[in-house]
Every structure is written in structure tokens, then in C-alpha cells.
Amino acid sequence: MVDIQTVSVTIASAGVFVAAIYYIFQIRLQTKMRKTELITRFSSTLNFTASEVWAYWNTIMSSEFTDLNDYEKKYGPILDRSNPRNQAFQAMLWYYDAVGLLCKEKLIDIKLVEPILAVNVVWNKMKPIVIGLREKSYFNMFSNFEYLYNEMKKREQQQASKTA
Numbered sequence: 001m002v003d004i005q006t007v008s009v010t011i012a013s014a015g016v017f018v019a020a021i022y023y024i025f026q027i028r029l030q031t032k033m034r035k036t037e038l039i040t041r042f043s044s045t046l047n048f049t050a051s052e053v054w055a056y057w058n059t060i061m062s063s064e065f066t067d068l069n070d071y072e073k074k075y076g077p078i079l080d081r082s083n084p085r086n087q088a089f090q091a092m093l094w095y096y097d098a099v100g101l102l103c104k105e106k107l108i109d110i111k112l113v114e115p116i117l118a119v120n121v122v123w124n125k126m127k128p129i130v131i132g133l134r135e136k137s138y139f140n141m142f143s144n145f146e147y148l149y150n151e152m153k154k155r156e157q158q159q160a161s162k163t164a
Helices: 004-045 050-062 068-075 084-104 119-135 143-163
Strands: none
Touching (some): 050 084, 068 119, 119 143
């Protein structure tokens, strides 16, 4: 026969087990919420408004150049902040580099970044600038942006192989 003490210990053990499972799910949910909040706060700290982002985007996409030298012949030194075109390039380069760092450090999930930012398009447009800056002795400049691009490409290939 089962005594009351055994039943009581069994119920208490089950309660502790259920509480532990509940706590694990709560921790996971909190982690997801913090990551989402981080990217939201990060975007707002850069003081980008939607109209500024679109203006930067249009400036970058309308710029015609083959490499950094060509860019600087047409538009002036890339590091000159007095030129609005350069401000657009610099703002977006630093933004994408920072997002790449957050992804690299696993502070935000790349799945959150993918639908929001056109990483491939922006990287392909800005790659000649980044390569040129690195050749001018800014060795690893914007390496996190490149990391982000490479991770996006890997993700695209994985998804393509799953659907094939």
C-alpha cells in the first residue's frame, strides 16, 4: 500500500519538474524578446528616420562607380563628411557593419535581419568602396558587413538546397 508521504513526495517532485519546464520556456521567450528589442533600439539609436533611410538608399543606388578611385573622382573623397552623398554611404556602411557584428555575436538572429535589410543588394553595390578602403590601409574595415553578407549567402544556399 502507498502511504501519504510517498504520494506527497511524488506530487512535490512533479511540481518542481513542471516549474522547471515552465521556467525554461519563459527564459527562451525572454531571450527572443530581448533580441527583438535590441534590434529595435539599435535602429532608433542611429537616429535614422524612414525618410532618411530611403534617401540614403536612393543616393547609394543612383551612384555610378566601378571602384573607390572612380567614386572619388566623381563624388570626392569618401571620408569627407561634408558631402551628403558620402554621409549616406558612411551611415549605411556603419549601420550594416554594426548589424553584422550583432549577428556575429549572436545578439540578434539573422532570420530577423533577412526580411528587413536588403543585405545582398547593398553589399554588391558597396563592395568596391569597402575593398578600396581596405587597400588604402583600413585593413578590416567593414568586415562585419562582409560577414553578414556571407552568412546571408550561406542561408540562401541552405534554403535552396532544401527546396531542391
